[in-house]
Structure formats: structure tokens, C-alpha cells
Amino acid sequence: MNDSLEVAQDSLQAAASQTVSNGYPERIQEMLVNALGESMTGILYAVITILALMVLYRISKNLVIRAMKEKHRSDAQVLQFTTMWKYAFLLTGIVFVIVSMSGSLAAMGLTVAFLGMVLGWSLQRPVTGVAAWLMVMIKRPFKIGDRIIIMGVRGDVLDISPTHVLLGEVGGTVGGEESSNRGILIPNAVLFDQMVINYAVSKETKYILDEVPVRVSYDSDYQLAESTLIACARESTKEIVEELGREPEVRAEFFDSGVLMRLRYQSIAVERQKISTAIVAKIVNAFSNSDRLGFAYPHSAVEYKISEEASLPPVFRYVPLEPGNQGDSK
Structure with missing residues (x-):
């Protein structure tokens, strides 16, 4: 066979x-x-x-x-x-x-x-754009889903084509870093000329350092204020602290009306505004429920002091006349 x-x-x-x-x-x-x-x-x-x-x-x-x-x-x-x-x-x-x-x-x-x-x-610019696209595909300075800043425009990368980078605008119509639902097309050719800021360059470094400044009055308990701020940040970033092992911290400095305490913590780039808002709400509630904590703000105060002695200069003091001299004074 x-x-x-x-x-x-x-x-x-x-x-x-x-x-x-x-x-x-x-x-x-x-x-x-x-x-x-x-x-x-x-x-x-x-x-x-x-x-x-x-x-x-x-x-x-x-x-x-x-x-x-x-x-x-x-x-x-x-x-x-x-x-x-x-x-x-x-x-x-x-x-x-x-x-x-x-x-x-x-x-x-x-x-x-x-x-x-x-x-x-x-077609020099389109050809340069294709070359920039190849650079992004190979070197990967950013990828889809990253939050970046190009030409002063902040947004989340939605698509990367051979000619343009499509960003979902962050801010723009509103303050802060919330999505405005507007799309922005950035020509790839500008990648060779402009500085690109990436909020998180890789999955392992997807967190960024953020801070919430709190102005505390001079008559507040400093130690209590510091521990309160750290507790509020730790509660809002519990999962991040457990993953990175880095606790929130406070940096302080003087200013005219009190002490400026900068509460610093690790935050997720695309949720930065959400996390900071949650921390601010917890801080306000904690300060409202304590008599030893207070916010500092520019203001003027007038203090009245009661004293038994006359506050006028000696030349303006009242001196009573003797009975025999009343006629002479006329």
C-alpha cells in the first residue's frame, strides 16, 4: 500500500x-x-x-x-x-x-x-504627521486613554490616526478638570515641535501627586489640624494608599492671616477633581464639628478693653473744683 x-x-x-x-x-x-x-x-x-x-x-x-x-x-x-x-x-x-x-x-x-x-x-505636513504617528506607535509616549497636554490643550486621548490625535477636552467650558464632551483634533505634525505632557506615562505610574491647600487660623490646634487633614485624605484615597504604601502628608507655611497647610496625596489622573472634591467636603465637615479648628481668611477685628483708669490724656481729664473757688471761676 x-x-x-x-x-x-x-x-x-x-x-x-x-x-x-x-x-x-x-x-x-x-x-x-x-x-x-x-x-x-x-x-x-x-x-x-x-x-x-x-x-x-x-x-x-x-x-x-x-x-x-x-x-x-x-x-x-x-x-x-x-x-x-x-x-x-x-x-x-x-x-x-x-x-x-x-x-x-x-x-x-x-x-x-x-x-x-x-x-x-x-504634502510635507501630512508626511511629517505620518512620521510622527509611526513615532507614537513605536515609542508610545502616550496611548489611548491617557490624559495629556499638547499645545496647551488638556484632554484624554480617544484615538490616534496617521494624521491626527483625537482628544476628549478636559476643562474648556468649565473650571477644573472635568470632561466637557468636546472633541479636539491635534495634527500629528506638531508632535515634533510641541512639548507633550502625559499625566501617567505607564500603568505602573498612573497616579500623580495632588494637593489641597487649607488655610488654618492662628488660634487653631496645629497638631489636631494636621491629623484631621491626613485622616480626610486617607479616607478618600484608601485603595491608592494600600497599593502604593504612601501616606498623605502635610507641608505648612505662614501667610498673613494664618498657616497655609498643603495636604498632599497620590491621586488618579482622570479622577483628580472628583477625589479632591471629596477630600474638601470631609475637611469642611471636620472643621465645622470642632471648636479647636478654624479656617483663616483676611478680615479686620476691633477689640474693646474695659479699664478702670481713664483712657484720655491727662490734659483732658476732668478735675472737680473746690466749693470756695466756684465764684472765682466765674
Whole structure:
């Protein structure tokens, strides 16, 4: 039986080699050119190439996503890599289509050189934007979901395309760092010229240092005020303290009306406003419930002091006259 299988395999190989040697692919191409014409044949080859690349892209994309999920990659990392994968297949498809329609590598080289000259000359900013996009994809100074500041604009990264970075604006219409639900498109080309501030450069450093300044009056109990502030911050950032092992702390300095106590703690970048508001509410309640704590504020105070002695100068004091001298005073 094994001999019969070997004979069959030899027969198939011989038939395949004979087919190739007989020039079947060239004959098929010649038949298509005679039937459809050279231009239509090139278009047919291009369509077949596009369909094959689309099928290959879908299969490879699913395999890549599955492999990244097994390695516990974040959704932002998966989206970033699949975006690069998509544009890589798009570029490959363009090259294959040009080859299919031109019919030779030499023609493709001339076409690509001409297109490259035109793009480099007339589309400098978009080409620079694509280069900046490649830099972001490779170096990853920020990713989708990070809160960054570009050109003085603060926002959360929603999308990174070859031409623009889409930010969800933070602030803008309101004070503080709450989302305004407005989208801002930042051209990628400015990434080479502008400074970019990332609130959290990685998952391990997603926390930032924040502070709540509290002005405490001079007649307040300093030790009680310090312990109260730390307790309020610890209560609002309990999970962060347990993860990092860093307790809130107080830094103090004098100012005109009292002591300025800066309560510093680790906070989540995208929830900074929410956490600071919760801490402020706890501090106000704690100060309201204590007679030994008070807020300092600029004001003027007048104090009255009761004294048995006359407060007027001696020349204005009243001196009673003697009875014998009353007539002389008239």
C-alpha cells in the first residue's frame, strides 16, 4: 500500500512539474489578455489581490488579538497594535495593486518614485504627521486613554490616526478638570515641535501627586489640624494608599492671616477633581464639628478693653473744683 501511495505522489509531482514546464500560468494570462485586454486583466489581478489581502488581514487580525489577550495586554494596547496592523496591510495592498496593474517591478518602481516625489514636495505636513504617528506607535509616549497636554490643550486621548490625535477636552467650558464632551483634533505634525505632557506615562505610574491647600487660623490646634487633614485624605484615597504604601502628608507655611497647610496625596489622573472634591467636603465637615479648628481668611477685628483708669490724656481729664473757688471761676 505504501508503494502505491509513493507512486501516486510521484505521479502528482510529475504532473505538476509538467504543468509548470508547459507554461500553464503564462498560457492562462495570455488567454485573459486576449479575452479581456491588458488593462482589464490588470484590474482583475488587482481585485483578486485585494480580496486575498482582506481575507488574510481578517484572519491575521483575529490571531493577533487572541495572542495579545493571552498575554493580558490592555484594550488600548490591542487597539494601537491592530491599527498599525491595518495600515501595514493597506500599504502592502497598494504595492501589490500597483504591481498587478503595471505588470512589472520596474514600472512599479518608477510609479512609486514619482508618487514619493510628489508627496514629499507638496504634502510635507501630512508626511511629517505620518512620521510622527509611526513615532507614537513605536515609542508610545502616550496611548489611548491617557490624559495629556499638547499645545496647551488638556484632554484624554480617544484615538490616534496617521494624521491626527483625537482628544476628549478636559476643562474648556468649565473650571477644573472635568470632561466637557468636546472633541479636539491635534495634527500629528506638531508632535515634533510641541512639548507633550502625559499625566501617567505607564500603568505602573498612573497616579500623580495632588494637593489641597487649607488655610488654618492662628488660634487653631496645629497638631489636631494636621491629623484631621491626613485622616480626610486617607479616607478618600484608601485603595491608592494600600497599593502604593504612601501616606498623605502635610507641608505648612505662614501667610498673613494664618498657616497655609498643603495636604498632599497620590491621586488618579482622570479622577483628580472628583477625589479632591471629596477630600474638601470631609475637611469642611471636620472643621465645622470642632471648636479647636478654624479656617483663616483676611478680615479686620476691633477689640474693646474695659479699664478702670481713664483712657484720655491727662490734659483732658476732668478735675472737680473746690466749693470756695466756684465764684472765682466765674
